[in-house]
Amino acid sequence: MSSLHPFGPLQLNPNRVTRAVLLALTASAALPLSAAVAQEAAQTVTAPAPNAATSSETQAVERINVSGRLLSSAAATAEERRQQPFVAELLGMDQISRAGDGNAAAALRRVTGLTLVKDKFIYVRGLGERYSSTLLNGAQVPSPDPTRNVVPMDMFPAGIIESMVVQKSYSPELPAAFGGGNINIRTSSIPLDQVFSFSVGTEYNSLSSDKGLEYSGGGDDWRGRDDGTRSLSEPFRAAVDQYGSLDLVKIAQGLGGVNADNLAKAELINRNLGLEMNRDLDVREKSLGPAYDASMSWGNRFDIGERVFGVMAGVSYDQSSENSKDQERYYSITTGSELTPLNRYDDILRTEHQVKLSGMLNFGFEWDNNHRFETSSIYLQDTKDRIKRKIGDSIETINEANRENEFYNILYEERSMLSNQIRGKHTLDWAGDLNIDWQYTDAKAERRAPGEVEYLYVRSLDDAGALQSKTMRRSDNAVIYQFGNMEDNTENVSWNAKYPLSTEKTEWSFSTGYSYFERQRDASTARYKFDTRGFSNADLSQAYSQIFADTNIQNAAKRFQISDVTGDADDYKAAQMIDAAYVAMEATYDYTWRVNLGVRYEDFRQVSVPLNPSTGAAQGDVSKMLIEQDDLYPALSVTWMRTEETQLRFGFSETVVRPDLREVTPVLFIDPVTDFKVMGFADLKSTDIKGYDMRFESYLDSGSNYSIGLFYKDMVNPIEAIELKGSDGNLLMSFRNALAGEVYGIEAEALQKLDMFEGSFGQFVDNFFINSNVTFSKSEIEMQALGESNLTNLVRPLTGHSKYVVNFQLGYDSDNEDHTATLTYNVFGKRIAFAGIDGKDDAYEQPFNSLDFTYSYTVLPEGNLKFSVKNLLNEETEILQQGEILQKREEGVSVGLSYSQKF
Secondary structure, eight states: OOOSOTTSOOOOOTTTSOTHHHHHHHTTOOSOOOSSOOOOHHHHTTSOOTTHHHHHHHHHHHHOOOOSHHHHHHHHHHHHHHHOSSOEEEEEHHHHHHTTOOBHHHHHTTSTTEEEETTTEEEETTBOGGGEEEEETTEEOOOSOTTOSSOOGGGSBGGGEEEEEEEOSOOTTSOSBOSSEEEEEEEOOOOSSOEEEEEEEEEEEGGGGSOEEEETTOOOOTTOOOOSSSSOOHHHHHHHHHHSSOOHHHHHHHTTSOSHHHHHHHHHHHHHHHTTSOOOOOEEEEOOOOEEEEEEEEEEEEEETTEEEEEEEEEEEEEEEEEEEEEEEEEEEOSTTOEEEEEEEEEEEEEEEEEEEEEEEEEEEEEETTEEEEEEEEEEEEEEEEEEEEEEEOTTTTTOTTEEEEEEEEEEEEEEEEEEEEEEEEEEGGGTSEEEEEEEEEEEEEEEEEEEEEEEEEEEEOTTSOEEEEEEOOSTTSEEEEEEEEEEEEEEEEEEEEEEEEOSSEEEEEEEEEEEEEEEEEEEEEEEEEOOTTSOHHHHTSOHHHHTOHHHHHOGGGTOOEEEOOOTTSEEEEEEEEEEEEEEEEEEETTTEEEEEEEEEEEEEEEEEEEOTTTOOBOSOGGGGEEEEEEEEEEEEEEEOOSSSEEEEEEEEEEEEOOOTGGGSOOEEEOTTTOOEEEOOTTOOOEEEEEEEEEEEEEOTTSOEEEEEEEEEEEESOEEEEEOSOOTTSOEEEEEEOSEEEEEEEEEEEEEESOOOOHHHHHHHTTEEEEEEEEEEEEEEEOOOBTTBOBSOSEEOOBTOOSEEEEEEEEEEOTTSSEEEEEEEEEEOOEEEEOOBTTOOOEEEOOOOEEEEEEEEEEETTEEEEEEEEOTTOOEEEEEETTEEEEEEEOOOEEEEEEEEEO
16 A cells, blocks of 8 residues: 555556556645544544533433343443434444344344345435445445445444444534445444354255256355456466457567468467366256354453453354346337337346355553553455346347347356554543544455356247257357456545533533545456357357367367457546545533534545556546545534433534546446446536434333434435436446435334233233334435436436335343344335436336344353244335336245354
């Protein structure tokens, strides 16, 4: 990583990119770097200050006298939420475990106003994942997903999470890139005593009873890591570097000139390079076994005189192979409003083999009560091997009764993130109890896709629809290989200082802080195609490995050729720098009113430079690719603590949502979540947001609590995904700014123990409680007419926004706490997947009713056996357009059994 200096932090590769990139980015740096100290941004709002809030928190914690493990945990997190100066939701470790959630994404969908999309991304109050941001222990970290700025939440296993804070109203110590909310994942802290725990589990999905798909050319180890068989070989890379292209003329030029002799040599070189590709890609069916997982953690505390040293370590492993059954269609519109299918694949089998591995190592040192130092190292790895088989029609066969396609796509990818952090907290009693906290985080995220392959067979059918024969498509691009790599490196350094002051009736605290963040991204993609036009039908009717056997490739008569089809700007480099500083004030008057007021200044610079795949030179004018923004972002929160049990909040803020690096790079890519083709757009603008919040909260001595709130967000230039014209049977998406948008709604939450009944029936239901929340909202954006996309509706809801979100949890705790059970229900309203064009209506993802059940039994002291069932209703996910299926996926029902033990 580079040194942290505002005039030299982002050293892009000088061999490939002109230094104008660096100069353009750094020339505008205005704020000097403060001393090498940092902040733990989101945690500062949760740490009690030595003022009236501390006294209030102490009294409140003492009032919690509920029984039952989950109810107590939920009440405790509700109490922490109560002390937050801004509107926030909290989710504790016990609540996550109780619901049987295996990762952060699954757990967060149970929070008020949150929905989960594609099992990875969180939508806050109906706003897309671009409107949420993620912190890890208060620090910004990079995403291993090349198509999104946010970290996929499914990468964080539940075992490393202590709690999660979802802040819905902005406070100035957080990054200004704040839309619907900010999620801070807080990892397990240093234990009070020695602790050791482990867990093992297994899960089986109903769709696994059907055979899945596999291929022999992967060569994975137990970690799911590629052994190199998928990657380009060194001879292949050397040839590309030597000749710059696999084109026969280019090779001949590299051999000394274009003549018959050199062209013949070039053909031989080209055929030999074809032998270097992985061709052991026959897809076959196999029986799938159950998923299994294991985790282990250990921690201890050591007293060294007056000093305290602590350590916490954990590791988890998860392996699964799962099927899903899908449908995919794409339509044009005819005269009137009728949809005509261009693509129709109704028989799709998708098998994903996935391995997740995570590790955590934390150290802590307390010099005394006033000084604490901590380090945290977290490694996350997620490997996925997906095989997809589609049988159906493309635009070429849709009108032919006796022909259809059998399409294969094999995608293997490795995603990983490594974060190292050091942080500290200090109270300077000699300086009037001045509180200082700081953090420095160095992180790296990588995505490696060493060999994505797709190929297609054409199937011939008889009049009854029975298969007669199938042959691989005869074409110069019968097979496409794609190799992709992306690496993000980030550094984040920051500090906060808070000074408390007391007057006769008012407790004051004055805060300030500084943050510096930098990111460097290096992304590359290479594509190659196989030519089968010289092969016979007899050749092409064989299995993949037989068609491209060594003898066929080496046979000059078959005119085999491998060509590079890497597009301009498939490679790109990008850099980002943010300098930020803030000041804030908190005043608590007569333990009745609390006012928080602050403003943040951010100086933002970003550049994304597409590169020529052959020369590595920058494409276009680099100076026009620079984005520079600086602005002030104020925040106000007022809390009226009207009684010991109730309070009323009001909040206002101005924030921004900036386009992602990939979205502003004019490069065609495949969205790995939707499988849509997507093209970046260089002229995207940032979205300015004004947010308003009001919420009433009630906290009872029993641990029950209630809240109801209103929210409104006004947006200028919201970024929307749109479909471009000329898709020709396949969706081609891009991004454009709308003129304006708004979202507003109401949300309510309740945690209630069912102890209001009398008699014997009442004694039974005393062990039950209800934890539920509901959000109703509405959104609207106004789009301008676009020449490249003939949008059907220029005024419509925001993409991804649901009008309602409902979470309901019925819990049971036995008197002796040996038995616990939870029934959890979640549903969201339909939401736009993408906007319609050319008269087609908008496409809507349909509501998904999720019903899960978990039961836990304490079979040994601190030893729990847990049984779980997910998707009890066996719901399917659907995207419809004018009532017609665009995408449909059968998820299946999952049954799990696990055992955990603490010592």
